Amino acid sequence: MxxxxxxxxxxxxxxxxxxxxxxxxxxxxxxxxxxxxxxxxxxxxxxxxxxxxxxxxxxxxxxxxxxxxxxxxxxxxEWNFAEQMIAIRTAEAAGGADRNALKSELFTEDYLxxxxxxxxxxxxxxxxxxxxxxxxxxxxxxxxxxxxxxxxxxxxxxxxxxxxxxxxxxxxxxxxxxxxxxxxxxxxxxxxxxxDYPTFDREMDILTARVPDAARDLSREVVAFVQRLRGEDLFKTPGVAETIDWAKCLLALDVITLSPEVISDTLGAILKYQDDIQALQGSAAKRLLDEARADLATG
CATH class of the missing domain: 3.40.50.300 (P-loop containing nucleotide triphosphate hydrolases)
Known part of the structure; x- marks a missing residue:
């Protein structure tokens, strides 16, 4: 470098x-x-x-x-105690083992x-x-x-x-x-x-690199929605890893565009606490989606 x-x-x-x-x-x-x-x-x-x-x-x-x-x-x-015990038993069975010599042999690279x-x-x-x-x-x-x-x-x-x-x-x-x-x-x-959490443009670049099969319009909606979601009062704010996971889930479901119903069904990909998921059910999801789309329209 x-x-x-x-x-x-x-x-x-x-x-x-x-x-x-x-x-x-x-x-x-x-x-x-x-x-x-x-x-x-x-x-x-x-x-x-x-x-x-x-x-x-x-x-x-x-x-x-x-x-x-x-x-x-x-x-x-760590010392490989199992192998050390086998070595001790073998030496004892053979008879006449020198204790000092055996001790020095047990704590070598062979048993490390x-x-x-x-x-x-x-x-x-x-x-x-x-x-x-x-x-x-x-x-x-x-x-x-x-x-x-x-x-x-x-x-x-x-x-x-x-x-x-x-x-x-x-x-x-x-x-x-x-x-x-x-x-x-x-x-x-x-x-x-x-x-820190990335800007919209950088998160789009990340999503494009990690989920290249996702349609660009869907990716833009996903990123805009998650960016809005991070502004909510949540117990655990979703990171970039959750954005990537969510996009992969939507791709697996053949989703073309976000809707409140799709968001509610897949919230477990981006939110990991039930209280947060409950808070985003119904009208809250629609509000955030509307705000995200407004951001895209003016951005």
Whole structure:
């Protein structure tokens, strides 16, 4: 990637349409070897950019899906206890096993199960992989503190084996849906970008790239309706992922144009909470559709 335009072109080739600001921070992240921290609402394309980047560069994508209670051991490595037990039983059956020698043999690479962080630190013939640390806001402060070493020096420590340092730093992307604030110490080690909901034109470009078989008039109605829907008082605002899902559903149903009835029947593709779906039934759906069409007429 020589320029910011190259980044946009490469990602577009993978069906990921992004603005220049996002392309700039991706370019700088790769040029400077700094982790990229992407924050924003769910469904705005944070995870997808890591997938598109890995595909465009021909690199492996290694994903660490975060969750409450995730600890360093689960993220870095585990010992293959089943194989270790078999080795112990085999040695005992053979008789005369040297306990100290057996202990040293059990904690070697042969019995190590690498997890995402360790996988990302190892040499790779394709080049440094893309390491996606997804939804970091779901973890807790101790795990964030552990990541400081990994992201500062691109190395991890296994007590039995020592410190393992990446020969070439992986391309790191962290995402957060901002369910809680991530500590400043972690953010300082990253370049930051807020991934917002796209404008009408950009969302049209995204939908055209991801659902090319959808008729343009229907796509315009879908995007205009979702853009209006985001202005409603909802428990969960639909993201771009929901726009794409909805368009695919309408295409599968051979829908040519939106109607209040079609919208009511397919709301489950764009809204994921019953209270939100209930609020959009009947006259509310018709009102939003009328407003969306008025936007298209004046836009």
């Amino acid at each position: 020589q320029t910011i335009d190259d980044v946009q072109t490469m990602l577009a080739d993978q069906g990921y349409v992004c603005g220049r600001a996002l392309a700039t921070v991706v370019f700088l992240s790769q040029s400077l070897g700094r982790p990229l921290f992407l924050e924003g609402e769910a469904g705005t394309g944070k995870t997808e950019i890591a997938k598109a980047l890995a595909a465009s560069l021909g690199r492996d994508l290694i994903r660490l899906q975060c969750y409450e209670g995730l600890d360093a051991a689960s993220a870095v490595y 199960i690498p997890r995402p962080l360790l996988q990302a630190m190892r040499p790779n013939p394709k080049g440094a992989p893309v390491l996606l640390i997804d939804e970091i806001d779901r973890t807790d402060a101790p795990f964030e503190a552990f990541l400081l070493e990994a992201l500062s020096d691109f190395q991890v420590t296994i007590p039995e084996l020592g410190t393992i340092k990446a020969p070439e730093p992986p391309l790191v992307i962290l995402t957060s849906n901002r369910t809680r604030e991530v500590h400043d110490a972690l953010k300082r080690r990253c370049l930051y970008h807020w991934v």
